[in-house]
Amino acid sequence: MLKAGSFEFLDEVVAPGxxxxxxxxxxxxxxxxxxxxPIAVVHGKVPGPRLLVCAAIHxxxxxxxxxxxxxxxxxxxxNVRGTLIAVPVVNVLGCIQRTRYLPDRRDxxxxxxxxxxxxxxxxxxxxxxxxxxxxxxxxxxxxxGAIDRSNLPQIxxxxxxxxxxxxxHAFGAPVIVxxxxxxxxxxxxxxxxxxxxxxxxxxxxxxxxxxxxxxGVRGVRRVMExxxxxxMRKRGRKIVKPVVARSxxxxxxxxxxxxxxxxxxxxxxxxxxxxxxICGPLDDEGVLIKAPHSxxxxxxxxxxxxxxxxxxxxIARFDKVTEAVDVVGEFQTHMQERSAExxxxxxxx
Ligand SMILES: [Zn+2]
Numbered sequence: 313m314l315k316a317g318s319f320e321f322l323d324e325v326v327a328p329g330x331x332x333x334x335x336x337x338x339x340x341x342x343x344x345x346x347x348x349x350p351i352a353v354v355h356g357k358v359p360g361p362r363l364l365v366c367a368a369i370h371x372x373x374x375x376x377x378x379x380x381x382x383x384x385x386x387x388x389x390x391n392v393r394g395t396l397i398a399v400p401v402v403n404v405l406g407c408i409q410r411t412r413y414l415p416d417r418r419d420x421x422x423x424x425x426x427x428x429x430x431x432x433x434x435x436x437x438x439x440x441x442x443x444x445x446x447x448x449x450x451x452x453x454x455x456x457g458a459i460d461r462s463n464l465p466q467i468x469x470x471x472x473x474x475x476x477x478x479x480x481h482a483f484g485a486p487v488i489v490x491x492x493x494x495x496x497x498x499x500x501x502x503x504x505x506x507x508x509x510x511x512x513x514x515x516x517x518x519x520x521x522x523x524x525x526x527x528g529v530r531g532v533r534r535v536m537e538x539x540x541x542x543x544m545r546k547r548g549r550k551i552v553k554p555v556v557a558r559s560x561x562x563x564x565x566x567x568x569x570x571x572x573x574x575x576x577x578x579x580x581x582x583x584x585x586x587x588x589x590i591c592g593p594l595d596d597e598g599v600l601i602k603a604p605h606s607x608x609x610x611x612x613x614x615x616x617x618x619x620x621x622x623x624x625x626x627i628a629r630f631d632k633v634t635e636a637v638d639v640v641g642e643f644q645t646h647m648q649e650r651s652a653e654x655x656x657x658x659x660x661x
Contacts, residue, residue, distance in 0.1 A: 319355045319362075319395050321447055326395075329357040336443060338404070338436050347405065351444065352384050352398045360394025361539045364448035365532055367399070369421045369455070369498060371406020371413070372517040376454025379528035388533065394541045397448055402440060410518060412458070422496035425504070441501055450479065450539060451502050451509040452532060456524070457516045460615040463626075464577040464608075464640070465514035465527040465647075467554070470499070475508035481554055482538035483531035485512060486578075486643035487610055487628060487636070488556045510535075516614065523647040530650070552643045555636040557628035560610060565590055565618035566599055572616065573624065578640045579609045580633065581625075588624060605629060608636055 319326040326332045332355075335348035365383065367376025380400035383389065389396065401407050403420050414420055418433035426437025445451065457463040468491035469480040480488050491511070493500040502509030512531060514524030536542045565571065569590040581587055581603045591598025601624065611626030618624060630636040 317359070319353065321353055321397070322351075322443060326353050326355040328355060330355060336439065338439055339432070349399060349402060349404055349440070352396075354384070354389055354392055354396040354398070356392040356394055356541070358393040360392075360541050361449045362395040362397060362447060363536060363539065363541060364397045364399065364445060364451040365454070366402050366444075366451070366498075367454040368401045368407050369403050369453065370419070370517070371401075371403040371408070372410055372459065373412070373454075373456040374518060375456050375515045375521055375524045375528065376512070377401055377407075378520055378525050379454055379532065382525070382529045383532050386529070386533070388542060391543065392536070392541055394539070396536075396541070397444060399444060403436075412517065419496075421498060422494070424496055424498050424501040441498075445498065445502060445507065446505065448507060450475075450535075451498075451507055452479070452483075452535060453498050453509060453511045454528060455511055455513045456519075456521075457513065457611060459517045461611060461613050461623075462516040462521070462577055463513045463524075464610040465512070465524050465643070466610055466628075467531075468499075468511040468513055470503060471556070473503060473508055476503075476510055478538065479508055479510045479535050482535045483510065483512065484534050484552055484554060484643075485514070485527060485531055486552060486554055486640045487608070488554045489560055489610070489628060490556065522651040523644065526647050526650045527643070552639055552646065555630055555632070555639050557610070557636075558631055560607075560626060560628040561605075562611075562623040563587070563601065563604065563625040563627060565620055565622045565624050566601065568619045569595075569598065570616055571613070571618045571624065572598075573612060575609050575612070575625065577609055577612060578644055580606070580637045581609060581627065582606045590618060603627070606633055608633065608640060 334351040416432040423433040423437040426434040466487040467480040471490040515521035573588040588601035589598040607627040
């Protein structure tokens with residue numbers, strides 16, 4: 313078997329078959345203490361792809377942090393081929409402040425590729441892009457919904473990139489949404505550099521949500537299997553085959569008021585079905601919210617308050633909606649079972 317060479321990362325050398333922890337300097341606090349991004353590199357004995365798995369580019373999106381932590385402490389990672397570059401918290405400053413943004417109020421995921429002499433966000437983006445992203449051959453970026461908004465576990469990918477599309481299917485989240493590249497996103501910079509990159513969106517900001525976390529850990533593992541970084545597991549039960557949404561759209565509050573939603577994540581809705589109600593605090597009856605088209609709920613607000621025009625449901629449309637309903641149902645059942653299973657900690661050699 314071909315022996316892997318050492319992996320050079322952040323001016324250090326990681327020997328084959330070892331792990332190393334790094335602290336990537338990204339600037340300082342007002343108190344002039346350094347701020348750094350914690351990174352773990354797991355370098356296999358056998359050569360292979362270099363996969364970046366990163367989370368919390370939006371500092372309040374926490375599920376991905378726990379996904380990365382669990383991946384790093386999974387026993388199966390001991391037999392990795394190639395290299396895993398794991399970054400649980402990219403936006404450390406945002407995470408400290410429990411916010412999506414950086415202290416300069418910029419969204420880090422709109423500031424890539426960044427520049428050395430740009431804004432605070434631009435400089436951090438530049439450091440992360442040149443020192444971390446460009447060390448990888450593939451990438452998975454972990455996100456959640458915003459505060460008070462939950463996403464059904466889903467992959468966002470630009471389907472024009474066949475390698476990224478392959479990763480999206482391998483991940484095994486029930487729904488794949490074709491998401492054209494946004495200016496300034498890590499995904500966009502990855503695509504420009506020829507690094508296939510997918511985004512996993514699951515759960516809500518500032519929460520740990522077990523189904524989303526379990527689905528994320530399994531997804532990372534499955535992508536690593538499909539890239540040849542891990543031996544493919546024999547699966548006893550049927551594998552969920554993700555369905556690609558034809559399109560997706562937000563349903564918005566028809567007026568301001570107090571909101572009651574009748575549908576949960578993953579529910580099928582039919583055109584003209586009543587899916588919610590909005591009313592004033594003294595009203596007997598409110599205004600009904602009707603579904604403008606059929607589909608599946610892939611995102612929704614958890615807050616019973618809305619101003620007119622605020623997004624209430626995110627609905628994905630499918631060519632074969634019944635197939636999509638089955639896939640989502642299977643995923644949810646499987647993840648509920650998985651959540652109950654014991655998590656195996658790493659065996660230290
Ligand atoms: Zn995000």
